[in-house]
Amino acid sequence: MNYLRGFIPWLVFAGVSSAGWQWGALAGLVAAAALLIADRAAGLSPGLRLLEYGTIVFFAALAAVAFARPDSGLRMYGSALSMGWLAVIAWVSIAVRRPFTMGIARRMAPPEVWHTPFFRRINVVLTAAWALSFTVSALAQAAASAYGWHLAFSILIQLAGFVLPARFTAVYPERARARFMKASGTRADIQGGLAS
Template identity: 30%
Template sequence: MKVSVLVLNFLPLIVFSLLARVLPSNGIGVAGLVAAVLALGALLLSRPILPPKIISVLSLVVFAVIAALGLTLGRQDDARLATWGGAGVGVVLGLLILALVPVMPFTEQFAREQVPRSAWGSPTFRRVNRVLSTAWGVAIVALGVSRIVAASLERFHAIEVIFGLILPVWIIVQMLRFTKSYPERVAHGGAGGGPD
């Protein structure tokens, strides 16, 4: 699976997280709109375009809802949405990814672009994608929880930076490494466990 293609599909979440941190609280609707447009772009740029990538569809829906709420709510509600919605979006996306693992692990769509059709039904292919999608779902929930902790401790700047920036970046880097190494380990006989 190409990690760069996966990153493109997570770009809306990354950009939203950054914009939610740097824009004033009344900019959460703009952050959601930018992320929704990026998710739509990822949908349109993915090949094959059908079936659409699950992660891009989920991102488009979640960020469109945040954009609509952020652009229509009053100032006080907008500030709450910026603080808690901006942090909670990772939890929502992660839980949606986890809920879909038994039906269609989202990584399977990307893996099918690299693996011959004859291998799609193999137990190893299915297991690898269930493990990868589960790991990504858990990691994204952890990102959301980390951002919630950062939002609740924002008056302690150093702790807020650790939970709001350093830990999320570390989680993403570890997941990209795991996504690249896990299928290779399985292919060479070492099914291995979780992220490094």
């Protein structure tokens, strides 16, 4: 469930947008800033907060546009834009060798495993799964908006965009650990904290 914490601003945006997309963007911005402040107060490394900083940039820009032009055609593409931006954050975090899931995983894994190649590899795979899901969801949301599909389709796309990678995140680290242990003969007592 720690993985979902970073997406709270996006869920707030989705929920509050029914009252107006500008209010959803502002609420998402406030939620993102509050989470980042809480992380900083907890002493979490700012270098692994790409998701949080990217979220603030997105909602600040979206709020500015939405308040300046509440009737903008972009309003119809809010879901596609948000999923697309999340995809950009995820792909960029892999490209700069700081997969966004590492910041989340460090909340659950002991410090002695944070710099191991295995921990990094698991987080690259997890981040790639999220990035792929966000990319496909953004394209599907854009199609749903362009062709005027029923709102129910948009909601299902949005849910699938989060539920599928969340499910993968829940099962992949254990499977990867089991394969690693089998291949290397690593003792069970030292493998437990390699990733979460």
